[in-house]
Amino acid sequence: MTLDHFQLQQLWWVLLSLVGALLLAMTFVQGGQTLLWTTTRGEQERTLVVNALGRKWELTFTLLVLFGGAFFAAFPRFYAVSFGGAYWLWMLILITFVLQGVSFEFRNKAGNLFGPRGYEGFLFLNGSLGLLALGAAVGTLFTGGSFVIDGSGRMSWGTPLHGLEALLTPYNVILGLALVLTARVLGALYLIQAIEAPNLTERLRESAWKNLLAALPLILFLLLRWHGMTGYGYAADGAIVAVAGKYLDNLIALGLFGIGFAAIGLALLAGGTGMARFTPVRGGVWLAAAGALLFGLALFLVCGLNETAFYPSLLDPAASLTIRNASSSRYTLAVMAWAALSVPLILGYVAYVWRLMGARPLVADEVKNDPHHSY
Amino acid sequence: MMEAFDPAAVGWARAQFALTAMYHWMFVPLTLGLSCLLAFFETFYFRTGNPEWKRITRFWMRLFAVNFAIGIATGLILEFQFGTNWSHYSWMVGDIFGAPLAIEVLFAFFLEATFFAVMFFGWERVSPRFHLFSTWMVAIGSSLSALWILVANAWMQHPVGMTFNPDLARFEMQDIGALITSPAAVTHFLHATSSSFVLSALFVLSVCSWYLLKGRHPRLAVRSILVASVFGLLSSLLVILSGDQAAYDAARFQPMKLAAMEGLYQGEQPAGLVVFGLLNPDKQPGDDRPTFRHPLHLPFLLSLLANHRLDSFVPGIDDLLYGNPEQGIEGVAEKMARGREALAFLSRYRQARQHGDAEAAALNLEAFRQIEDRLGFAYLNHPEEAVPHVPTLFYGFHVMVALGFLFPLIFLLYLALAYRGRLSRHRWLLRFGLLLVPLGFAASQLGWVVTEMGRQPWAIQNILPVHVAQSSLAATTVQSTFFIFLALLTLLFIAELRIMLNQIRIGPEEEKR
Numbered sequence: 112m113t114l115d116h117f118q119l120q121q122l123w124w125v126l127l128s129l130v131g132a133l134l135l136a137m138t139f140v141q142g143g144q145t146l147l148w149t150t151t152r153g154e155q156e157r158t159l160v161v162n163a164l165g166r167k168w169e170l171t172f173t174l175l176v177l178f179g180g181a182f183f184a185a186f187p188r189f190y191a192v193s194f195g196g197a198y199w200l201w202m203l204i205l206i207t208f209v210l211q212g213v214s215f216e217f218r219n220k221a222g223n224l225f226g227p228r229g230y231e232g233f234l235f236l237n238g239s240l241g242l243l244a245l246g247a248a249v250g251t252l253f254t255g256g257s258f259v260i261d262g263s264g265r266m267s268w269g270t271p272l273h274g275l276e277a278l279l280t281p282y283n284v285i286l287g288l289a290l291v292l293t294a295r296v297l298g299a300l301y302l303i304q305a306i307e308a309p310n311l312t313e314r315l316r317e318s319a320w321k322n323l324l325a326a327l328p329l330i331l332f333l334l335l336r337w338h339g340m341t342g343y344g345y346a347a348d349g350a351i352v353a354v355a356g357k358y359l360d361n362l363i364a365l366g367l368f369g370i371g372f373a374a375i376g377l378a379l380l381a382g383g384t385g386m387a388r389f390t391p392v393r394g395g396v397w398l399a400a401a402g403a404l405l406f407g408l409a410l411f412l413v414c415g416l417n418e419t420a421f422y423p424s425l426l427d428p429a430a431s432l433t434i435r436n437a438s439s440s441r442y443t444l445a446v447m448a449w450a451a452l453s454v455p456l457i458l459g460y461v462a463y464v465w466r467l468m469g470a471r472p473l474v475a476d477e478v479k480n481d482p483h484h485s486y
Numbered sequence: 487m488m489e490a491f492d493p494a495a496v497g498w499a500r501a502q503f504a505l506t507a508m509y510h511w512m513f514v515p516l517t518l519g520l521s522c523l524l525a526f527f528e529t530f531y532f533r534t535g536n537p538e539w540k541r542i543t544r545f546w547m548r549l550f551a552v553n554f555a556i557g558i559a560t561g562l563i564l565e566f567q568f569g570t571n572w573s574h575y576s577w578m579v580g581d582i583f584g585a586p587l588a589i590e591v592l593f594a595f596f597l598e599a600t601f602f603a604v605m606f607f608g609w610e611r612v613s614p615r616f617h618l619f620s621t622w623m624v625a626i627g628s629s630l631s632a633l634w635i636l637v638a639n640a641w642m643q644h645p646v647g648m649t650f651n652p653d654l655a656r657f658e659m660q661d662i663g664a665l666i667t668s669p670a671a672v673t674h675f676l677h678a679t680s681s682s683f684v685l686s687a688l689f690v691l692s693v694c695s696w697y698l699l700k701g702r703h704p705r706l707a708v709r710s711i712l713v714a715s716v717f718g719l720l721s722s723l724l725v726i727l728s729g730d731q732a733a734y735d736a737a738r739f740q741p742m743k744l745a746a747m748e749g750l751y752q753g754e755q756p757a758g759l760v761v762f763g764l765l766n767p768d769k770q771p772g773d774d775r776p777t778f779r780h781p782l783h784l785p786f787l788l789s790l791l792a793n794h795r796l797d798s799f800v801p802g803i804d805d806l807l808y809g810n811p812e813q814g815i816e817g818v819a820e821k822m823a824r825g826r827e828a829l830a831f832l833s834r835y836r837q838a839r840q841h842g843d844a845e846a847a848a849l850n851l852e853a854f855r856q857i858e859d860r861l862g863f864a865y866l867n868h869p870e871e872a873v874p875h876v877p878t879l880f881y882g883f884h885v886m887v888a889l890g891f892l893f894p895l896i897f898l899l900y901l902a903l904a905y906r907g908r909l910s911r912h913r914w915l916l917r918f919g920l921l922l923v924p925l926g927f928a929a930s931q932l933g934w935v936v937t938e939m940g941r942q943p944w945a946i947q948n949i950l951p952v953h954v955a956q957s958s959l960a961a962t963t964v965q966s967t968f969f970i971f972l973a974l975l976t977l978l979f980i981a982e983l984r985i986m987l988n989q990i991r992i993g994p995e996e997e998k999r
Contacts, residue, residue, distance in 0.1 A: 166607055169599035172558065176595060179566055180588035187580020194566060195573020195957035202967055205566055206974065212559025213978055216552055221992075222984035224977065262836075264577050264655045267958045439581045440651070440658040450589050457596045464600050464620075468611055477610070483548055483995055484606055 119444035120434040123185040124415040126451055130178050131249075132407030136400040137171040138290065140164050142298025142322075144211070144238035145291070147231055150299070150314050155475050157231070158219070158486070162478050163305040164298075165215040165486040166468065170461065172212065184447050188437035189422055192266045193251070196258045197274025200248055207233075207241030215486045242294055246287030247277045252414045253342070253358065254280050255423035260430045269426050282336060285329050292326035293403060295319075296380070300387055300396035307472040312393075319395075320388040323381060330406075334373065337362065343420035343431045351420055351431045361413045369409055376406030393472075494961035496953045499571040502968040504938070506563045508931055509975045513557030513982075515930050518632055518679055519686020519717075520550045521625035524605075525618075526713055532618045542706050543621075544609075545994035546690070549986060551606055556982045560975065571964060575945055575955035582648050582659040583638055590634035597627030632682075633675050640671035642946050643937070644739040650858055652835055652851060657949070670739060673731045680724035681930055684893055687718025688926035691900055693990055695919030698910050706994055708904050715901040722894035729890060730791065736940075737792035740947055742806050743940035746876045747883040748788055749777050750802040753810060757800035759787035762884060765877050771807050771870060803873055818869035825864030828857045862949040871951075874942040882932040882939070889929035896922065 114122065143164045151157045183190040194201050210233035217223045218230035225233075257269030257276070270276050277283045299319035303312050342357025354360070362369040379402025387395035415421035420431035438444065478485045524547055531539035565587060569576050576583075604612055604620035612620070641647075647664030648657045665671065691714055694707035736744040744750075749765055750757065763781030789798045801815055809817025831854035838846035866872060900919075903909040909916070941947055945955035 166603050169558070169602060170596075172562075173591065173595045173599045176562060176565060177588070177591040179569075180584065180591045183565075183569065183576065183580055184584030184588035187576055187584055190569045190580055190584070191573040191577035194569025195571070195576070195959070198570055198957070198959060198963065198967075201566060201570055202970075205563055206970070208562055209559045209974065209978075212562065213556050213981070216555035217981055217985060220552070220985040220988065222981075222988040224981035224984060262655075265574055265958065266577070273959075273963065439584065443581045443585055443659045446659070446662050447585055447588060450585075450592055453592055457592065461596065461600050464604055467616070468604060468608060470611065481609070483544065484609065 114445070114448075116438075116441040116444070117435065119441060119448060120438045121416065122448060123181075123438065123444055124421070124434045125412065126454075127178070127181055127185060128408050128411030128415070130174060130181055131411045132404045134171065134174040134178055135290070135293075135407035136297070136404040137167075137174055138242060138294035139297035139301040139396070139400065140168045140171045141211075141238035141242045142291070142294030142296065143302055144234035144298070145295055146298055146302070146315070146318060147234060150318050151311060152314075156308060156311050158478055159306055159308060159311070159473060159475055160302060161215065161218060161231075161234075161486050163302055163473050166305075167301075168211065168215055172208065175208065181447075185439055185444060186432070186434065186437045187439055189432050192258050192260070192432060192437075193248075193256065193422060196266060196268035197248065197251065197256055197277060198268075199272065200244060200274030200277050203275075204241055204244045204248065207237040207244070210234075211237035211241070219486055238294065238298075239291060242291045243284075243287035244278070246290035247280075247283035248274075249290070249410075250280065250283030250286040251277050252411075252421055253286075253340070254282050255343075255425045255431070257425045258430065259424065259427045282333070282340075286333055289326055289329040289333060292322050292329065293380070295322040296326060296384055297396065297399055297403060300383060300399050303387055304393045304396045305469065305473055307474045316387050319384050323384045327377075327381070330377065334362075342414075343423040343428055345418040345433070351428050351433065353428060357419060358413055361417045361419060362409070364417050365409070365412055368412055372405040372409035372412075376402045376404070376409060378402065380406065495959050495964045496956045498961055498964035498968050499956050499959075500952060502571060502964060502971060503564075503567060505968065506560065506567060506971055506975065507934065507938075509979060510557065510560040510564055511931060511934060512927065512979065513553050513560065514632075515682035515685040515927075516553045516689060517550070517557050518628050518682040519684070519721075520546060520553070520689070521621075521628045522683060523686060523690065523714060523717060524550060525622045525625040526717070527710075528618050528621045530713075532614060538705060538709070541994050542710060545706065546710070547606065548989055549693075551602075552982060552985050552989065554602065556978060559978070563971065571957055571959070572945070572955050573957035575950065578656050578950055578955070579648075579946060580656075582641065582645075582657060582665070585659065585662065586634045586638040586641075586665065590631050590638075594627045594631030594634060597623050598631065601627065629679055632679050636674040636678055637666055637668075637671045639937075640668055640674040641665055643674070643941060644668060644670035644735070645946050645949055650861070652832055652854065653839070655832075669731075670735050673728055673735050676724060676728035677732050677933070680721045680728060681890075681933060683721035684718050684725055685926040685930050687714040687721065687897065688893065688922040690714035691718070691896075691919050692921075692923040695916040695922075696990070697993070699913065699916045699920075701910075703993055704910070708907070708909065711900055711904045711909065715897040715904065719894055719897040719901065722890070722897060725890055726894075729887070733791045734794060737800065740940065741801050742803065742872060743874065743879070743936075744792060745801060745803045745806060746874045746879040746940060747936060748800075749876060749880040750788070750800065751777050751804050753799060753801040753805040753813065755789070755799035756786050756797045757788035757792070758783050758785040759791065765880055767877075769876075771803050771873055803876070807869055807873060818863065818866070818872045821860050821863040822866050822869065824857045824860035825862065825866075828854055828861045829864040831857075832861075859948070862944070862946075862951065865951050865954050866943065871943045874940050878939050879936055882936045886929045886932040886936065889925055893926070893929075 147157060147160055151160055214230040214233045218227050258266050260266050296319050299315040303315045337358040339356055340358060341353050341355055343351055344354045344357055346352045380399045383395040383399030386392045415434055420433050422432035424430040524543055527539055527543040531543055601620040601623035605624050608617055646668050647661035648659050651658050690710050694711045697703045697707040749760055760778060761782045761784055763778035766775055766777055766779060769775045769777050786796045788800050790796055792800045799813055805815050807818050809815055809820060831850045835847050835850035835854060838850060903912060943951045945952045
């Protein structure tokens with residue numbers, strides 16, 4: 112079976128959407144980081160939470176790196192335009208993730224320069240500001256960026272803020288906040304499942320529910336705002352033009368993969384959290400994370416498929432990036448598609464190890480008894 | 487307001503790349519080598535059941551973990567930096583360069599991320615067999631990640647397997663097999679990993695020397711030294727073999743780099759090697775001044791090194807810069823002229839396409855294809871730009887090579903004395919052993935300095951100069967992030983160093999009685 116260039120471009124948008132959605136589901140690590148100071152009582156609980164999150168942070172981090180790498184390989188023009196143009200926004204995101212990268216390992220070690228509270232602060236920063244900025248960056252896939260591209264392919268950015276202007280657009284900020292709150296829901300649910308500490312669990316159940324109640328209106332706003340919101344897409348003559356209500360059209364046009372995934376996703380997210388709040392079940396996180404995954408898929412698919420510009424240019428609509436004009440060559444996409452056949456295998460061993468390591472929940476004694484191999 | 491292309495920004499963008507790459511490379515070699523040593527130690531434990539090996543494994547694992555975390559964190563910047571600071575590069579060659587990076591994440595990073603958690607936290611949660619398996623997976627994952635990133639870097643040194651797409655003004659991949667099996671990629675991978683193994687063995691020697699000087703943990707120290715010096719010795723041989731191959735590759739793919747590494751201005755047949763000498767600071771390409779003061783010169787050796795033939799011609803900087811018709815070498819000025827012709831054909835091709843003139847388009851495209859390999863030279867402003875900074879390359883290369891030959895002798899000495907149980911009596915050696923970490927890092931970092939500085943002015947050899955590859959950013963913007971990263975990485979490095987020293991001071995866990 113051979114796929115033509117456009118089929119491969121669509122396949123790669125779907126794969127990228129999947130990575131983005133997995134990343135969204137895995138932001139429970141960041142969400143958990145923001146609960147560190149508010150939901151725990153005392154050093155022992157805090158250390159327990161850090162250790163539970165610390166067993167998973169690298170997976171989330173690796174998904175972020177994969178998201179970047181796959182964009183680079185499949186849609187290099189986006190990589191060039193967004194990273195090179197929205198420079199400060201991405202720098203802000205990167206710096207908070209660099210800080211996160213060392214914080215779990217360094218937090219509890221003698222001589223670590225910033226003290227445990229310092230590293231907990233870095234973790235909070237990553238989970239709050241870092242995720243807010245990442246959400247805003249995802250928001251620019253809908254709201255666009257200020258770039259033009261000249262005949263030789265060189266891109267120039269139109270604002271001196273170099274990407275920070277994304278944080279001044281309400282839509283992006285609301286998406287960022289929704290991401291932070293959803294991550295907190297997922298973080299609380301993950302910790303309920305991963306840790307055995309009754310008092311803490313009660314607080315986490317409460318916290319998950321409250322954060323869900325705060326997140327839902329924002330998420331609904333993001334969807335309702337699509338009514339009448341301008342997107343960009345290909346006209347019949349091949350030009351890229353503004354289309355009113357483009358994203359809502361896409362949501363409906365994509366059917367199960369659009370409005371279906373979004374609705375099921377939200378229902379699962381709410382259902383999983385409700386289970387955690389109103390029943391003694393500990394596994395609500397699985398439902399909620401699956402919900403976040405489906406919702407994330409719908410979000411990414413809506414902004415790239417159906418002849419839509421996934422990164423509109425605010426200065427020159429014709430320069431807007433679509434999966435057709437931003438992609439790699441057919442050969443490269445095909446090579447990468449072969450490489451992507453390894454994804455089920457990777458998911459398989461990740462899941463196997465996850466199950467093996469999580470066979471019993473983490474308890475305070477395990478962390479205390481092995482101070483040399485804990486965070 | 488559009489921010490224009492700023493020539494001053496390229497210096498800062500390069501400085502930032504160098505800064506982040508060099509910090510990243512403070513941690514990566516240890517990750518590569520220690521992960522193998524951990525796998526060896528744990529294999530011994532698994533085979534013998536001797537708890538001392540478990541204690542050794544767990545001790546080095548703790549140091550590994552500290553180093554691993556910061557290695558991951560610094561690597562993130564490097565990946566995204568290609569987009570943020572080298573955005574035109576990302577567009578021009580993303581079709582080729584992005585693939586190995588993405589494959590690296592898929593095939594290597596997930597292995598590392600998944601199995602690191604088992605290796606570090608899984609002692610009581612998985613079977614000993616699965617734990618050992620995980621430790622090996624971390625080691626294999628680390629080396630796989632090195633493989634893919636070095637395939638990418640080797641491609642920048644010796645671009646193969648691609649073609650220029652005149653409609654999109656970018657390069658596109660044609661043959662990923664050519665990227666992976668490129669001789670430059672194979673050599674690069676072997677040299678970078680084996681030298682990293684050496685560095686991690688030196689690290690083990692240094693730490694254990696300190697323990698022996700202090701009379702602490704002698705059993706752990708001697709056993710660790712035995713394993714590390716065998717590992718280091720074997721790796722050193724691979725370093726020398728692959729280093730020889732790297733010089734041979736440079737002669738074929740980057741002759742200017744080799745000439746600068748050797749301080750060779752006028753080509754020679756046969757060419758001798760300057761083992762050491764002081765460069766004449768007034769020497770310029772094309773003049774008659776002597777290159778060296780007090781050179782120690784060995785005849786024939788450079789011919790042998792560069793071409794594996796004793797009587798062969800090795801071109802110097804002047805030959806490559808000004809041309810040498812006798813040897814069939816085209817000068818840079820001519821290449822620039824051809825490059826500008828190629829650019830003119832390209833722009834006429836695109837105009838013809840716009841006007842729907844298929845015939846003119848085809849003619850101009852064909853003319854372009856004849857000389858397209860000179861296209862990159864069109865962007866140079868004057869020929870002398872094509873010469874990299876000779877002192878950096880010459881001294882950097884020579885110090886690296888000298889250290890590369892010193893290390894196997896040290897491993898041999900440590901191995902012999904540790905084997906006979908006499909190491910503690912030679913306190914001078916143990917004291918010298920404390921210097922092995924800085925010396926190892928010096929050699930390792932200089933290797934990258936020579937590799938990357940030797941490619942200047944190119945981001946991709948002969949294809950894309952750095953000033954074209956960069957993003958359209960103001961110099962002040964890039965300058966700001968340079969200083970932000972300088973502060974951030976330095977602070978984190980200090981923290982890492984202090985944690986490492988503390989962990990070493992604390993030492994292994996108590997023996998269980």
